[in-house]
Amino acid sequence: MSNIIVQKYGGTSIASPKRISIVARRIVGYRRKGYDLVVVVSALGDTTDDLLKLAYKITPSPSERELDMLISTGEQTSVALLAMAIHKLGYEAISFTGAQVGIITDSSHTKARIIKINTARIKRELAQKRIVIVAGFQGVDLLREITTLGRGGSDLTAVALGKVLKAKSCEIYTDVEGVYTADPRIVPQARKLQSLSYDEMLEMASLGAQVLQTRCVELAKRFNIPIIVRSSFTDKGGTMISPEAKHMEKVVVSAVTLNKNETKVTIRDVPDKPGVAAKIFKKIAQEGINVDMIVQNISRTGTTDLSFTVVKENLAKTLKAARKASKQTGGGNVIADRAIARVSVVGVGMRSHSGIAAAMFEALAENKINIEMISTSEISISCVIRKKFAQRAVRAIHKKFKLEKKR
Amino acid sequence: MSNIIVQKYGGTSIASPKRISIVARRIVGYRRKGYDLVVVVSALGDTTDDLLKLAYKITPSPSERELDMLISTGEQTSVALLAMAIHKLGYEAISFTGAQVGIITDSSHTKARIIKINTARIKRELAQKRIVIVAGFQGVDLLREITTLGRGGSDLTAVALGKVLKAKSCEIYTDVEGVYTADPRIVPQARKLQSLSYDEMLEMASLGAQVLQTRCVELAKRFNIPIIVRSSFTDKGGTMISPEAKHMEKVVVSAVTLNKNETKVTIRDVPDKPGVAAKIFKKIAQEGINVDMIVQNISRTGTTDLSFTVVKENLAKTLKAARKASKQTGGGNVIADRAIARVSVVGVGMRSHSGIAAAMFEALAENKINIEMISTSEISISCVIRKKFAQRAVRAIHKKFKLEKKR
Numbered sequence: 001m002s003n004i005i006v007q008k009y010g011g012t013s014i015a016s017p018k019r020i021s022i023v024a025r026r027i028v029g030y031r032r033k034g035y036d037l038v039v040v041v042s043a044l045g046d047t048t049d050d051l052l053k054l055a056y057k058i059t060p061s062p063s064e065r066e067l068d069m070l071i072s073t074g075e076q077t078s079v080a081l082l083a084m085a086i087h088k089l090g091y092e093a094i095s096f097t098g099a100q101v102g103i104i105t106d107s108s109h110t111k112a113r114i115i116k117i118n119t120a121r122i123k124r125e126l127a128q129k130r131i132v133i134v135a136g137f138q139g140v141d142l143l144r145e146i147t148t149l150g151r152g153g154s155d156l157t158a159v160a161l162g163k164v165l166k167a168k169s170c171e172i173y174t175d176v177e178g179v180y181t182a183d184p185r186i187v188p189q190a191r192k193l194q195s196l197s198y199d200e201m202l203e204m205a206s207l208g209a210q211v212l213q214t215r216c217v218e219l220a221k222r223f224n225i226p227i228i229v230r231s232s233f234t235d236k237g238g239t240m241i242s243p244e245a246k247h248m249e250k251v252v253v254s255a256v257t258l259n260k261n262e263t264k265v266t267i268r269d270v271p272d273k274p275g276v277a278a279k280i281f282k283k284i285a286q287e288g289i290n291v292d293m294i295v296q297n298i299s300r301t302g303t304t305d306l307s308f309t310v311v312k313e314n315l316a317k318t319l320k321a322a323r324k325a326s327k328q329t330g331g332g333n334v335i336a337d338r339a340i341a342r343v344s345v346v347g348v349g350m351r352s353h354s355g356i357a358a359a360m361f362e363a364l365a366e367n368k369i370n371i372e373m374i375s376t377s378e379i380s381i382s383c384v385i386r387k388k389f390a391q392r393a394v395r396a397i398h399k400k401f402k403l404e405k406k407r
Numbered sequence: 408m409s410n411i412i413v414q415k416y417g418g419t420s421i422a423s424p425k426r427i428s429i430v431a432r433r434i435v436g437y438r439r440k441g442y443d444l445v446v447v448v449s450a451l452g453d454t455t456d457d458l459l460k461l462a463y464k465i466t467p468s469p470s471e472r473e474l475d476m477l478i479s480t481g482e483q484t485s486v487a488l489l490a491m492a493i494h495k496l497g498y499e500a501i502s503f504t505g506a507q508v509g510i511i512t513d514s515s516h517t518k519a520r521i522i523k524i525n526t527a528r529i530k531r532e533l534a535q536k537r538i539v540i541v542a543g544f545q546g547v548d549l550l551r552e553i554t555t556l557g558r559g560g561s562d563l564t565a566v567a568l569g570k571v572l573k574a575k576s577c578e579i580y581t582d583v584e585g586v587y588t589a590d591p592r593i594v595p596q597a598r599k600l601q602s603l604s605y606d607e608m609l610e611m612a613s614l615g616a617q618v619l620q621t622r623c624v625e626l627a628k629r630f631n632i633p634i635i636v637r638s639s640f641t642d643k644g645g646t647m648i649s650p651e652a653k654h655m656e657k658v659v660v661s662a663v664t665l666n667k668n669e670t671k672v673t674i675r676d677v678p679d680k681p682g683v684a685a686k687i688f689k690k691i692a693q694e695g696i697n698v699d700m701i702v703q704n705i706s707r708t709g710t711t712d713l714s715f716t717v718v719k720e721n722l723a724k725t726l727k728a729a730r731k732a733s734k735q736t737g738g739g740n741v742i743a744d745r746a747i748a749r750v751s752v753v754g755v756g757m758r759s760h761s762g763i764a765a766a767m768f769e770a771l772a773e774n775k776i777n778i779e780m781i782s783t784s785e786i787s788i789s790c791v792i793r794k795k796f797a798q799r800a801v802r803a804i805h806k807k808f809k810l811e812k813k814r
Contacts, residue, residue: 017464051484057424058488059495066494069502070487073480077458080477081465087473088466095476099506100551144507 004126004167005030008040008136008158012175013232014078015045017085023173023232024085027131031091036126038165040136040158041082043074064109068138068148072098075135075154083133093131096121098138098146103157105139105147112139112147114156117164134161152213159216163223170225172212173232178239179204179211181403182256186391189404193254195240197348200254203380207344208259217241244348252349252356253401258394259342260387262292262309264373267322269303269332276329277306283325289314293342293375293382303332307373309342309384340372341390344382345397357381363400369393411533411574412437415447415543415565419582420639421485422452424492430580430639431492434538438498443533445572447543447565448489450481471516475545475555479505482542482561490540500538503528505545505553510564512546512554519546519554521563524571541568559620566623570630577632579619580639585646586611586618588810589663593798596811600661602647604755607661610787614751615666624648651755659756659763660808665801666749667794669699669716671780674729676710676739683736684713690732696721700749700782700789710739714780716749716791747779748797751789752804764788770807776800 007027014020030037042048051071055062062070079095086093102118125132136154139147149156155172162170179201182190196204198221205214211229220227220241230238270276277296284291292309310318315336322334350356357374360381364371369392373384385393398404414434421427437444449455458478462469469477486502493500509525532539543561546554556563562579569577586608589597603611605628612621618636627634627648637645677683684703691698701715717725722743729741757763764781767788771778776799780791792800805811 017461020465054424054484054488055491058427059491062491063494066487066490066502069490069504070484073483076480076483077461077477080473081461083473083476084462084465084469087470095473097476097553100553146504146507 002036002166002168003034004036004038004165006038006040006158006162006165006167006170007173008154008171009042009173009232010154010175011042011045011047013173014041014082017081020081020085021088024082024089026232027086028089028091031131035168037131038122038126038161038167039082039131039133040154040161041075041078041133042136042154043071044078044081047074047077065145068109068146072135072138072146072148075137079133079135086131086133091131092129093133094125095133095135097135098157099140099144101134103139103160105141105149107141107143107145107147109147111150112141114139114149114160117160119164122161122165150215152216155213155216156219159219159223159225159227162225163219167225169228170220171228171230171238173230174211175231175233176211177231177234177236178229179209179241179255181254182394182398183258186258186394187256187398190398191404191406193239194237195242196254197244198241199379200346200348201241203346203377204255204257207257207346207380207382208261208342209255209257212241252353253345253347253403254349255346256394256397256401256403257344257346258390259344260390261311262340262342263312263315264307264309264337264340264384265315265318265322266305266307266335266337267326267331268305268335270306270326271330272302272304276331279329280306280322280325280331283328284318284321287317287321289318289321293373293384295373295375306331309340309373312338339387340384341387341393342382342384343390343393343397344380345401346380348379350379350381359400360397363396364393367392367396369396409443409573409575410441411443411445411572413445413447413565413569413572413574413577414580415561415578416449416580416639417561417582418449418452418454420580421448421489424488427488427492428495431489431496433639434493435496435498438538442575444538445529445533445568445574446489446538446540447561447568448482448485448540449543449561450478451485451488454481454484472552475516475553479542479545479553479555482544486540486542493538493540498538499536500540501532502540502542504542505564506547506551508541510546510567512548512556514548514550514552514554516552516554518557519548521546521556521567524567526571529568529572557622559623562620562623563626566626566632566634569632570626574632576635577627578635578637578645580637581618582638582640583618584638584641584643585636586616586648586662588661589801589805590665593665593801594663594805597805598811598813600646601644602649603661604651605648606786607753607755608648610753610784611662611664614664614753614787614789615668615749616662616664619648659760660752660754660810661756662753663801663804663808663810664751664753665797666751667797668718669747669749670719670722671714671716671744671747671791672722672725672729673712673714673742673744674733674738675712675742677713677733678737679709679711686736687713687729687732687738690735691725691728694724694728696725696728700780700791702780702782713738716747716780719745746794747791748794748800749789749791750797750800750804751787752808753787755786757786757788766807767804770803771800774799774803776803
């Protein structure tokens with residue numbers, strides 16, 4: 001293993017010159033301890049959103065190649081400013097764009113995948129004892145066209161660099177102190193988790209926890225790179241995400257998550273015969289829409305109601321596809337219900353414990369919250385409920401499983 | 408000659424999404440006429456200044472490499488947005504950074520010089536009937552480090568592209584309609600010049616006219632590329648700058664310029680013997696300071712006063728160097744006078760006409776404006792006067808030479 005630590009700082013951590021200086025001091029602190037540092041940064045504050053707004057003021061459908069050209073400037077600005085802030089503290093640092101550092105991706109603009117990273121330049125600079133600052137979120141394809149990696153792309157850059165540089169660890173700095181048993185804004189008693197398995201983090205990310213993106217955790221899991229999620233505003237320890245969390249034998253449920261970004265779509269009176277559901281979901285899949293929970297009620301009259309959830313952004317497309325599919329398969333009306341929320345419990349311990357689902361349902365029942373859809377996985381249970389009960393449900397479940405108590 | 412027109416749009420021409428759309432329409436208009444278009448753009452509005460401010464908030468002395476990394480994002484933003492605006496009009500366009508298009512420079516960060524331009528990519532895109540949008544002001548050195556070309560660098564990019572692509576013409580779009588006989592904000596009667604020689608434009612630029620940078624005109628002159636300066640807000644003809652202006656035989660004085668960005672420095676009681684002035688100005692040159700007008704008074708007592716002008720930005724450095732030089736050569740005090748202005752008349756016709764200086768001095772005398780320093784060149788005469796009389800002087804001279812009258 002090398003002496004390299006990869007650190008990634010998000011947009012809020014470097015939203016102002018003052019914050020950039022604070023981050024610079026933190027980085028220099030690690031340098032003083034003798035580590036070789038590779039630092040990945042996102043765009044300052046809301047820069048990316050501001051650039052996107054500018055683009056959409058010009059055209060409702062900007063070309064993805066030009067979008068990448070545009071938004072990649074955000075991270076380039078950050079790396080230069082952070083290098084300057086480190087220089088000011090009397091330390092050597094050098095900034096690089098994704099292109100300069102050789103982050104080669106495929107050509108899928110706005111959602112490119114990393115193919116390889118040429119580490120020669122980084123290693124040369126590290127050998128000269130320079131702190132290397134790399135623009136997150138961006139790369140170049142083989143024609144040197146600028147690409148971006150999609151949402152959470154900077155985390156992905158950090159983990160990928162951690163992998164190719166055989167880093168000691170990969171620290172993701174953000175505006176929260178780590179991963180919590182629930183959103184602390186909803187549950188004040190929520191507790192920071194010391195450690196978490198890749199699988200739990202993946203499940204939490206897909207169920208609405210916004211700390212880390214799924215792709216970044218997947219990559220870390222695939223290459224077995226421990227990630228530490230921690231705050232750039234404090235010196236507290238953060239949450240370690242690694243192959244198997246240490247607590248595994250004892251803990252059953254790790255966290256409660258909430259997702260308010262989904263809409264329930266119901267196709268009424270679908271003929272209850274083999275192949276119909278397949279036809280419908282194939283149609284929807286062809287539009288590039290990911291369907292989440294799917295529930296089919298028991299058939300009464302030879303027809304059934306088919307419900308599923310999709311992220312809000314895809315609702316319009318989904319309704320169009322679902323109506324077409326319903327027509328073709330002899331189904332009825334298609335209805336959208338936006339007033340739903342999904343609460344979930346996540347935990348690897350669940351695999352070997354019974355009664356988790358029952359306890360969760362009980363918590364909801366005690367609070368007179370009706371369950372409209374249920375879905376389970378190896379390490380999670382999700383319930384769709386009315387959106388207005390969402391926060392109450394999260395608090396009730398958090399309390400039921402005593403998640404506020406240190407284990 | 409090719410069918411290529413190079414157009415360059417400055418920051419004010421594209422300061423808002425609306426203005427970008429207007430520029431896009433203008434470009435498409437040329438495309439419809441059958442031209443191949445290569446468009447160079449600056450950073451939007453005040454972007455570069457805003458980025459510099461950000462840098463100086465972080466450190467008073469940012470590294471020049473990192474400054475280039477930072478400010479080059481401005482032009483990259485512009486090219487992407489302009490390409491999108493052209494797409495919206497239904498035309499094909501593709502944007503490039505300096506690096507992508509192969510603008511290779513030396514490694515002098517913040518003031519790099521273009522070494523060569525690889526035209527392969529541009530030509531390939533033009534062959535596919537795409538409008539090519541190139542980020543002005545920036546390039547890369549041979550190590551792929553991002554460089555910038557210094558003030559007015561985008562004009563330079565345009566002229567250099569005009570040269571390597573053997574363009575039909577090179578149009579510099581700005582917020583004024585062309586080159587005027589004087590600054591219209593000072594002289595409302597000022598007239599737009601139809602044409603101007605490279606030499607006149609060079610002289611005007613060095614004497615304070617801010618329409619074009621000296622380096623860009625020098626390059627155009629060296630490679631004999633006609634430049635048209637015109638407004639992106641109107642369809643009016645602009646000013647053509649070419650080897651020899653057509654009016655040459657008739658016109659004596661083309662324009663009056665004003666420069667308020669200089670300070671007069673005087674070294675008192677300098678020994679009046681050979682080699683002293685040489686020593687002093689060598690000392691100042693060693694600091695990288697360009698001295699402008701130099702005047703030495705007639706010696707009376709074996710010593711003389713030596714006055715010269717420098718741009719304000721260099722005053723502190725100049726005073727330091729001048730004091731040292733004065734000490735070493737037995738000179739006296741060094742005094743700075745910031746309250747000066749320099750008015751000049753420019754015109755190639757001057758070469759073969761007498762009486763121009765006399766008429767200029769007369770105009771100043773009629774307005775009771777004292778002349779403090781005089782300097783002449785082949786195609787210009789400059790007078791240093793009190794700054795408070797600057798505008799009055801420009802108006803008086805403009806009137807004296809009847810520059811408002813069309814020739």
